[in-house]
Amino acid sequence: MYNGRTDPVEHVSHFNQRMVVHSKNEALMCKAFPSSLGPVPMRWFDGLGLGSIDSFKELTQAFGSRFITCSRVSQPLDSLLSMTMQEGETLKAFIDRYWEMFNETDEDFDDVTIRIFKVGLSAEHGLRKSLTGKPVSSVHQLMDRINKYKRVEED
Incomplete structure (x- = not known):
């Protein structure tokens, strides 16, 4: 309706x-x-x-x-650049904010999206270290890696 x-x-x-x-x-x-x-x-x-x-x-x-x-106004890919994990923010909260903004963009740049997400994580975060040491090549792979770290954080 x-x-x-x-x-x-x-x-x-x-x-x-x-x-x-x-x-x-x-x-x-x-x-x-x-x-x-x-x-x-x-x-x-x-x-x-x-x-x-x-x-x-x-x-x-x-x-x-x-x-x-x-009418919905799509967000430019640049809007993801300002996304950073806040001090004390959980990985789940950061991911929720990140993907909400990602879904508002109409552009399709998996490689840029992955890099922006990684840079948004705190330097000490295990997920960022994992993505640096063993890079992913698609948003699907990124989601799989994120889900592994979310399960660890939630336990």
Whole structure:
């Protein structure tokens, strides 16, 4: 249900996924779309002039234009550079902050991401020493290594 406060592009994408078997039926897509809207967006939809929309594409463009201020702004890869483990912060807390910021970036630079994560760890941390001595080559490998150290820290 779209409430008017989240990314409209993501909402349309989710709606399209739910309606994928009906995607060729534009009239049905247009008629079903309002059922995914909360009160504020429904008022916008109800205010559309009769015959002002000729296709589902037009409807989603108008929807996106109206709720553009809610669009998600991706973070630049540079935002990861400022991420450092704070004194007294647990590995789990640092990882949670790091991956939250990582998921907000739209760029795909595994090697840079791995290096930035490693530099963000304190120099004495065992995980940083492990990543220095035995480097990983993918984010998947990094996650595996992190999980090993998280288990040790949590025990």
